[in-house]
Amino acid sequence: MLAIATxxxxxxALVQRxxxxxxxxxxxxxxxxxxxxxxTGTRLDLAQLLSVAAYHLDRTPQATAAxxxxxxxxxxxxxxxxxxxxxxxxxxxxxxxxxxxxTDDGRVLTWDLRTxxxxxxxxxxxxxxxxxxxxxxxxxxxxxxxxxxxxxxTGNSPPVVLAAAARRPADLxxxxxxxxxxxxxxxxxxxxxxxxxxLLALYGSASGGxxxxxxxxxxxxxxxxxxxxxxxxxxxxxxxxxxxLSGHRLAPTWNMTLSPAxxxxxxxxxxxxxxxxxxxxxxxxxxxxxxxTDGPCSGxxxxxxxxxxxxxxxxxxxxxxxxxxxxxxxxxxxxGPGTGQQAGAADRDPGSL
Numbered sequence: 439m440l441a442i443a444t445x446x447x448x449x450x451a452l453v454q455r456x457x458x459x460x461x462x463x464x465x466x467x468x469x470x471x472x473x474x475x476x477x478t479g480t481r482l483d484l485a486q487l488l489s490v491a492a493y494h495l496d497r498t499p500q501a502t503a504a505x506x507x508x509x510x511x512x513x514x515x516x517x518x519x520x521x522x523x524x525x526x527x528x529x530x531x532x533x534x535x536x537x538x539x540x541t542d543d544g545r546v547l548t549w550d551l552r553t554x555x556x557x558x559x560x561x562x563x564x565x566x567x568x569x570x571x572x573x574x575x576x577x578x579x580x581x582x583x584x585x586x587x588x589x590x591x592t593g594n595s596p597p598v599v600l601a602a603a604a605r606r607p608a609d610l611x612x613x614x615x616x617x618x619x620x621x622x623x624x625x626x627x628x629x630x631x632x633x634x635x636x637l638l639a640l641y642g643s644a645s646g647g648x649x650x651x652x653x654x655x656x657x658x659x660x661x662x663x664x665x666x667x668x669x670x671x672x673x674x675x676x677x678x679x680x681x682x683l684s685g686h687r688l689a690p691t692w693n694m695t696l697s698p699a700x701x702x703x704x705x706x707x708x709x710x711x712x713x714x715x716x717x718x719x720x721x722x723x724x725x726x727x728x729x730x731t732d733g734p735c736s737g738x739x740x741x742x743x744x745x746x747x748x749x750x751x752x753x754x755x756x757x758x759x760x761x762x763x764x765x766x767x768x769x770x771x772x773x774g775p776g777t778g779q780q781a782g783a784a785d786r787d788p789g790s791l
Contacts, residue, residue, distance in 0.1 A: 467496035525760030536575025540566025572617030714754035
């Protein structure tokens, strides 16, 4: 009788244990699915992982719905890249195969999407203000607001520190298509209500010495090369200009005004080569062709409203957005100016953003 009672008690205990495990599995699946849905707007990478875990734990309608929502939240998303800190600046090579990111903790990271090669340089213990690449992604320029530097992405050559051309922060930086010249904008941050015009300085990337300087507008938003001898600049109020190397000076080539970007909590970006300008706000990106002549600028959606930095491709149809220390590669058809369409169709080319 004792043996029978012991066996019965063991069986009951086993059933209860299994039931408890089953309930715990169901509860964990529900929690994972609920957290995935709540995270889609801010951490889509985490939402996708949690939704897959919930579906594997318990294939309920709730888990299935969470999975479909996470996967379909941003159909134009190509990939994620982990930066390990808040991203303060983004840039890409002309074909989008090399990506560079500056972080709040003073690092410059690069990813070669063709080979998988990843590099990291620690420049300072302060935020990186801007990064730039040449057309092939072989040479990098960056500024931490104090010093602008340029170096080769591969190899062990130390960075060349550019000689300061003004007693103002080195706020923005650009590289010429072949990487032979560097442009640096010296200005107070727009957050500090600058009153002095920006100083545009042109350097030789090999020597780091100042070659030419020119005075620009107040509160410039970006600088880039459209050719080896032409530099494009843009301001927060929608004014854009081109400067061409003429003899021993930088001469203005054209000036134009677009609709100004919105105030407060927006990000701006320009395509390498200076052909497109874009700003991102409230989960959408607006892109304009430069020099702008006629017709509306177009827009498309991005998968998160909590953005840290953004970059666009030379054709204006692809974007990279940083959020919560993660880079989201967005491949669009229909984002470029003049289409009037919303972003949606995925770009299946894994070698570009």
